[in-house]
Amino acid sequence: MIGTSSNRQPLDWTSRLSIAATIADALAYMHDELQYDRIPHGNLKSSNILLNKNMEPSISEYGLMLDQGQDQKGGILANGALQEAQEDYKAIFKVDSYAFGVVLLELLTGRMVLTEGLDLATWVVAVVREEWTVEVFDKDLMQECINEERMVRLLRIAIKCVAKPPEARPSMRQVALAIGAMREEDERSLDVSDLSVTRSFAGL
Numbered sequence: 001m002i003g004t005s006s007n008r009q010p011l012d013w014t015s016r017l018s019i020a021a022t023i024a025d026a027l028a029y030m031h032d033e034l035q036y037d038r039i040p041h042g043n044l045k046s047s048n049i050l051l052n053k054n055m056e057p058s059i060s061e062y063g064l065m066l067d068q069g070q071d072q073k074g075g076i077l078a079n080g081a082l083q084e085a086q087e088d089y090k091a092i093f094k095v096d097s098y099a100f101g102v103v104l105l106e107l108l109t110g111r112m113v114l115t116e117g118l119d120l121a122t123w124v125v126a127v128v129r130e131e132w133t134v135e136v137f138d139k140d141l142m143q144e145c146i147n148e149e150r151m152v153r154l155l156r157i158a159i160k161c162v163a164k165p166p167e168a169r170p171s172m173r174q175v176a177l178a179i180g181a182m183r184e185e186d187e188r189s190l191d192v193s194d195l196s197v198t199r200s201f202a203g204l
Contacts, residue, residue: 010140011055013151014186016107019057020154021176021183023049026059027100028176031093039063040092044099045113046106094166100175101161108155110138121162128159147189153182 011019027041034040041048041062050058102113105120113120127136134142137151157178163169170178 010110010138011107013141013144013146015055016141017150017154017179017183017186019049019051019055020104020107021179022057023059023103024100024172024176024179027096028172030062031096031172034063035093038092040096041099042095044096044103046103049103090171091166093171094169097161097169097172097175098163098166100172101158101169104154104158104161105136108138108141108151108158109136110140124155125159125162128155150182150186154179 027044031040041059043061043064044059048059048061050060052058102121105111105124106113109120109124111120111123124136127133133152133155134148136155141151157170157175160168160170161175
């Protein structure tokens with residue numbers, strides 16, 4: 001799982017947001033480049049996202065599911081299933097939108113894809129529907145005392161990505177732009193915070 005591991009400290013908010021933004025940018029780029037070839041990742045999951053020592057992510061196994069499933073009827077799709085999506089390239093790429101949404105939920109909740117016998121996406125949507133949104137977030141993030149509104153914004157993006165109808169999911173380009181804007185806001189707020197601290201010391 002990306003959010004935590006046995007040999008790493010839990011990731012802070014800035015790191016998780018940066019990882020999400022980088023993955024979204026990479027997928028959006030690949031989708032743009034391969035849209036006419038209709039080649040999605042097809043099997044995106046946290047175990048296919050590798051972090052280097054600087055906690056920068058790289059995506060592995062892009063397009064391998066296409067080779068494995070090319071002789072079967074239907075197109076690639078979500079949660080390991082094959083569906084009748086081959087004729088609609090937009091639906092094919094929305095497979096990755098769904099899978100990315102699940103990765104986002106892992107980053108936000110600190111939970112595995114299956115928890116207590118429930119699918120993570122199903123569990124999160126059910127909790128949010130009951131208006132217990134705060135309950136879904138990783139306790140490490142809550143203890144960090146970050147802006148809760150930002151976490152909710154990222155959660156809403158994730159929930160849109162895991163919508164059941166493929167046509168209801170945003171494209172990875174839309175997702176990348178939304179998360180990129182959040183990262184820029186986050187960086188600006190950090191800069192302002194650092195400037196305030198510098199001024200406070202200067203006034204001593």
